[in-house]
Amino acid sequence: MxxxxxxxxxxxxxxxxxxxxxxxxxxxxxxxxxxxxxxIIGVAVALVIWGIQMxxxxxxxxxxxxxxxxxxxxxxxxxxxxxxxxEEMVLASGxxxxxxxxxxxxxxPNAFAVGRKPENSxxxxxxxxxxxxxxxxxxxxxxxxxxxxxxxxVQFVTLAxxxxxxxxxxxxxxxxxxxxxxxxxxxSSSRGGGQAQLILLVIALxxxxxxxxxxxxxxxxxxxxREYLADASSAQFTRYPEGLASALEKISRTPVTVGFVSKAxxxxxxxxxxxxxxxxxxxxxxxxxxxxxxILRAMGGASFGAYEAAFRKTHxxxxxxxxxxxxxxxxxxxxxxxxxxxxxxxxxxxxxxxxMGYLRLRCNCGxxxxxxxxxxxxxxxxxxxxxxxxxxxxxAPPLLPVAPPVIPTPDAxxxxxxxxxxxxxxxxxxxxxxxxxxxxxxxxxxxxxGCQRLIGIA
Amino acid sequence: MSSLLLIVLLALAGAVVLLLLWVAGAYNGLIRxxxxxxxxxxQIDVQLKRRHDLIPNLVETVKGYAAHESKTLENVxxxxxxAIGAKSVGERAEAENFLTGTLKSLFAVAEAxxxxxxxxxxxRLQEEVTSTENKVAYSRQFYNDSVMTFNTRRELFPTNxxxxxxxxxxxxxxxxxxxxxxxxxxxxxS
Numbered sequence: 001m002x003x004x005x006x007x008x009x010x011x012x013x014x015x016x017x018x019x020x021x022x023x024x025x026x027x028x029x030x031x032x033x034x035x036x037x038x039x040i041i042g043v044a045v046a047l048v049i050w051g052i053q054m055x056x057x058x059x060x061x062x063x064x065x066x067x068x069x070x071x072x073x074x075x076x077x078x079x080x081x082x083x084x085x086x087e088e089m090v091l092a093s094g095x096x097x098x099x100x101x102x103x104x105x106x107x108x109p110n111a112f113a114v115g116r117k118p119e120n121s122x123x124x125x126x127x128x129x130x131x132x133x134x135x136x137x138x139x140x141x142x143x144x145x146x147x148x149x150x151x152x153x154v155q156f157v158t159l160a161x162x163x164x165x166x167x168x169x170x171x172x173x174x175x176x177x178x179x180x181x182x183x184x185x186x187x188s189s190s191r192g193g194g195q196a197q198l199i200l201l202v203i204a205l206x207x208x209x210x211x212x213x214x215x216x217x218x219x220x221x222x223x224x225x226r227e228y229l230a231d232a233s234s235a236q237f238t239r240y241p242e243g244l245a246s247a248l249e250k251i252s253r254t255p256v257t258v259g260f261v262s263k264a265x266x267x268x269x270x271x272x273x274x275x276x277x278x279x280x281x282x283x284x285x286x287x288x289x290x291x292x293x294x295i296l297r298a299m300g301g302a303s304f305g306a307y308e309a310a311f312r313k314t315h316x317x318x319x320x321x322x323x324x325x326x327x328x329x330x331x332x333x334x335x336x337x338x339x340x341x342x343x344x345x346x347x348x349x350x351x352x353x354x355x356m357g358y359l360r361l362r363c364n365c366g367x368x369x370x371x372x373x374x375x376x377x378x379x380x381x382x383x384x385x386x387x388x389x390x391x392x393x394x395x396a397p398p399l400l401p402v403a404p405p406v407i408p409t410p411d412a413x414x415x416x417x418x419x420x421x422x423x424x425x426x427x428x429x430x431x432x433x434x435x436x437x438x439x440x441x442x443x444x445x446x447x448x449x450g451c452q453r454l455i456g457i458a
Numbered sequence: 459m460s461s462l463l464l465i466v467l468l469a470l471a472g473a474v475v476l477l478l479l480w481v482a483g484a485y486n487g488l489i490r491x492x493x494x495x496x497x498x499x500x501q502i503d504v505q506l507k508r509r510h511d512l513i514p515n516l517v518e519t520v521k522g523y524a525a526h527e528s529k530t531l532e533n534v535x536x537x538x539x540x541a542i543g544a545k546s547v548g549e550r551a552e553a554e555n556f557l558t559g560t561l562k563s564l565f566a567v568a569e570a571x572x573x574x575x576x577x578x579x580x581x582r583l584q585e586e587v588t589s590t591e592n593k594v595a596y597s598r599q600f601y602n603d604s605v606m607t608f609n610t611r612r613e614l615f616p617t618n619x620x621x622x623x624x625x626x627x628x629x630x631x632x633x634x635x636x637x638x639x640x641x642x643x644x645x646x647x648s
Contacts, residue, residue: 439582
């Protein structure tokens with residue numbers, strides 16, 4: 001499995017070098033074309049564009065991506081089963097670190113992985129995925145995403161996207177300045193050597209047009225290969241290729257598409273949310289889903305070797321490196337588990353409301369009310385029965401005549417919250433921030449995430 | 459003449475340097491794989507210990523609803539203590555299998571108590587125990603995958619030369635004799 005990463009690195013290096021070559025040649029030709037003798041300046045411009053793109057991506061693409069998707073980090077208490085599925089796959093893959101888990105409230109089932117470094121890597125799942133898939137299917141999808149993390153695909157996709165972007169921008173610049181400066185230069189070249197100039201122009205134009213195309217082809221071919229490799233990893237980790245196969249079918253057959261996707265983020269999803277069913281060709285980030293399903297179903301075992309055999313039969317050509325194939329032995333497919341969906345529809349709504357900082361309270365008439373953070377009244381009226389409910393909040397503890405020995409806290413005013421029951425509870429801190437208590441919460445104090453104050457729990 | 463000699467010497471030196479680089483690379487690769495095997499082994503231990511830690515809580519919860527199933531509960535506790543006290547690897551594997559069996563019958567017994575099955579705490583513990591069993595299985599799977607890679611590497615030419623030179627011993631697989639045997643509880647409950 002280690003070899004898999006090394007082979008990927010070598011291939012990525014090859015791709016990046018190829019793209020750099022395209023970029024530099026494009027820069028040189030573009031410079032020569034605009035004004036003979038300044039090819040070097042063109043190269044410099046190309047490098048500057050690349051540097052700027054690189055800096056923009058390196059600063060904070062991930063947090064932007066997560067914000068754009070309205071992804072909320074969730075914790076183990078929110079969905080223990082989802083966390084256990086991820087933990088199991090982290091162990092099976094030997095990943096060595098636990099990625100963060102984010103939930104996006106979106107009816108379209110999909111998932112993706114982010115993070116160029118272990119400490120900020122994460123797996124994002126949509127609420128649609130959680131309640132549509134059973135445990136085996138969810139495990140297959142999570143294992144696919146863990147496979148991406150293990151193979152360092154996020155790093156690669158980011159870097160390749162930066163290169164591709166630079167090539168596209170550069171060719172655009174050359175194209176536009178040619179059209180703008182074309183008239184002026186024609187006058188000067190009409191004096192002599194017009195034919196040689198013309199030939200050079202044609203070659204250069206060809207390069208300007210084919211450069212981005214070539215870069216794109218390289219990029220998409222590699223991206224598709226990564227998807228196959230992550231599928232192979234998923235089968236190897238779960239020992240159950242049918243889980244992922246049936247999940248892929250369910251995902252691609254759902255008519256709703258993910259709402260927060262753009263062209264830039266599309267390659268990171270488990271199934272390309274933008275591609276129409278079956279419309280996968282040379283310029284697509286993902287292989288056709290039905291082909292991925294066919295390969296997974298044709299596997300005679302669960303190892304990389306079995307995937308390679310099925311891949312050659314269905315798709316043709318080789319996929320996995322020799323070293324990795326030699327290292328894997330015969331691996332049997334396990335039996336299916338009997339567990340149903342991981343979370344129900346209603347539960348997911350609670351989870352994401354909690355993650356978004358909603359305060360939840362139950363009216364006497366049975367209606368569950370969600371109060372957003374920032375609601376500044378102390379009471380709220382139930383929309384069903386009309387009764388006025390107090391917003392649960394902190395209180396200053398009453399001063400008892402015989403006070404029990406209290407641990408002195410650095411806070412000026414010690415605050416307290418009185419628990420109503422044993423389940424999930426939320427209340428408002430004095431600073432306005434919502435604090436959620438899980439059923440497992442057992443500590444005598446909780447720290448507010450807003451004002452950092454310690455609040456006693458009674 | 460002397461320049462030819464120089465070229466030959468340089469070429470030899472170059473070949474030696476390349477050879478040394480390859481030896482270093484192969485050696486480091488083997489070390490990395492061996493560390494991975496050892497890491498994977500310790501992960502199995504971590505998960506087994508987690509399972510032992512969950513059991514007292516589980517037994518307490520079940521006791522609250524199904525106190526007269528004391529025989530089953532005692533068996534679970536006994537199996538847990540046996541697993542903690544086990545010394546040799548074989549003894550330990552047997553004790554862990556026994557524990558898996560007793561836990562299975564505990565969850566089977568719980569089916570008869572609707573109140574227990576509705577208890578949030580019990581449901582949480584059941585999920586944790588079941589998932590921990592999965593985690594034991596997946597850590598073992600990764601351990602075996604790592605051993606497979608390591609053993610193949612140390613036997614294949616040319617890395618086997620390095621492996622023999624530096625005494626990289628063969629690693630054993632962690633086998634559960636038979637899945638059917640693992641499923642079946644090895645004790646009879648009256």
